[in-house]
Amino acid sequence: MQSNKNIAVLGAGTMGHGIAQLYAMSGYQVMLYDIDDAATQRGLVQIQTSLQHFADSGLIEKDTIQGILNNIQLTTSIQEAVSKASIITEAAPEILDLKYKLFQTIEAFASKDAIILSNTSSFAVEVLAQGIQHKNRFLITHFFNPAQIVPLVEIVANQESSPEIVSYIEHVMRVIGKEPVLLQKDKPGFIANRLQAALVREALHLLNEGVADAKSIDTAITAGPGFRWAFIGPLETTDFGGLDIWRNVLNNLSPTLNNADKAPELLDSLVENQHLGIKTGGGIYDYPENSVSQKTVRRDRQFLLLNKLKKEF
Ligand SMILES: NC(=O)c1ccc[n+]([C@@H]2O[C@H](COP(=O)([O-])OP(=O)(O)OC[C@H]3O[C@@H](n4cnc5c(N)ncnc54)[C@H](O)[C@@H]3O)[C@@H](O)[C@H]2O)c1
Incomplete structure (x- = not known):
């Protein structure tokens, strides 16, 4: 080699x-x-x-x-x-x-x-x-x-x-x-995109149902499970919570989770109206002129600092 x-x-x-x-x-x-x-x-x-x-x-x-x-x-x-x-x-x-x-x-x-x-x-x-x-x-x-x-x-x-x-x-x-x-086996979406897609599907479902606004749904992850996930993955989180508790949670919640086999209509209508996200200045959120580059710089800085923090542990 x-x-x-x-x-x-x-x-x-x-x-x-x-x-x-x-x-x-x-x-x-x-x-x-x-x-x-x-x-x-x-x-x-x-x-x-x-x-x-x-x-x-x-x-x-x-x-x-x-x-x-x-x-x-x-x-x-x-x-x-x-x-x-x-x-x-x-x-x-x-x-x-x-x-x-x-x-x-x-x-x-x-x-x-x-x-x-x-x-x-x-x-x-x-x-x-x-x-x-x-x-x-x-x-x-x-x-x-x-x-x-x-x-x-x-x-x-x-x-x-x-x-x-x-x-x-x-x-x-x-x-x-x-x-x-x-990966031990080939699987569409590999691991991370499958997990991410399951979460995004439920987030869009909650938004569509009017359970909360977009900012609240995002905060529920960034200030909640997402805060933990940079260091403790979903399976280890389950061990910390207790498998008996999680068995009940999954038995109770699973029937209520979204299991649609296609993207939700909300996404169809946003896409059809050219609300494609930052690249068109609006998607689920609005991105006024100049805010995209500022947001991208901010995002990269935040990720870099998280990276630095992760390297320390
Ligand atoms: N964008 C993402 O978030 C992301 C994440 C993971 C994986 N990917 C994958 O990475 C690959 C690239 O995606 P991207 O987002 O960088 O796309 P992109 O459109 O930003 O970049 C693709 C580049 O390839 C160039 N290109 C066009 N024809 C080519 C050719 N024949 N040979 C070599 N280069 C050519 C284009 O000019 C362009 O600069 C894709 O397979 C995509 O699925 C993308």
């Missing part, structure tokens, strides 16, 4: 720029590819801004920023991006044919032992692996947005993935500061 420090990240968008930043911060040499210069430049600007936030939060020294940026080279040539890489991560759009074509090009130019990782959120690993010739060197590493900050990475191997490579990638994820979780 090749283990040089050359990494390729394909796609410099929301996820790719953060993944590239992570590797660069850990001393890897990163080739960041996108389809045109405008896209790679956008990715670079986001990395520069994020590194500044890391420095402002005391997570890195300001005078290390240039060195980290020097570890990143931008390219619009896939061949240049992957030919020397030992690990290639694709963070390209969630379109199956596009990913298959990308895998073909990667395998045409990559070295014979390069490890290929996909950041897919929704495709099953076995479906993606159909587009890969060397399946033993292919895995999913599913990062969370913002990838450079949120610690979790879910790792999903396909049936032919080499156990040695799976262990090696778990190790690399720890080296770049992540908390890897290895």
Whole structure:
């Protein structure tokens, strides 16, 4: 197995720029590819801004920023991006044919032992692996947005993935500061998005029913269970509460929980009216002009501080 420090990240968008930043911060040499210069430049600007936030939060020294940026080279040539890489991560759009074509090009130019990782959120690993010739060197590493900050990475191997490579990638994820979780079985939505979807479904159901306003529903999580979850997960929380209590709670509440098999009508009507969230200035909440960038900066600062706190324990 090749283990040089050359990494390729394909796609410099929301996820790719953060993944590239992570590797660069850990001393890897990163080739960041996108389809045109405008896209790679956008990715670079986001990395520069994020590194500044890391420095402002005391997570890195300001005078290390240039060195980290020097570890990143931008390219619009896939061949240049992957030919020397030992690990290639694709963070390209969630379109199956596009990913298959990308895998073909990667395998045409990559070295014979390069490890290929996909950041897919929704495709099953076995479906993606159909587009890969060397399946033993292919895995999913599913990062969370913002990838450079949120610690979790879910790792999903396909049936032919080499156990040695799976262990090696778990190790690399720890080296770049992540908390890897290895799935024993392929499952749509992996672990985190399934749990998150169950909660969001119930939150939208409560909002739709007029049980409380949006702010109250959000506060019920951020000041309640969400406050605990950064350190104690839902299963350990159950142990703390007492399994006898939780058995009663689940027996009493389960019949009343929302179990719809599609998104609620409230979401349909918001989407149809172009209330798509921060990107259109309004979704469940309103986002007046200029408030989006302020909120994003604030969110990233809060996450960085939480990250710092988590590292202390
Ligand atoms: N956004 C999220 O919160 C999130 C979280 C986890 C996983 N993901 C997954 O990560 C992947 C990327 O999502 P994103 O949110 O970064 O998307 P994005 O649209 O922000 O970025 C995708 C980038 O890929 C580039 N691209 C287009 N065609 C390409 C090609 N043929 N080869 C390489 N790059 C190409 C685009 O120019 C763009 O810059 C998807 O598979 C998505 O499901 C997204």
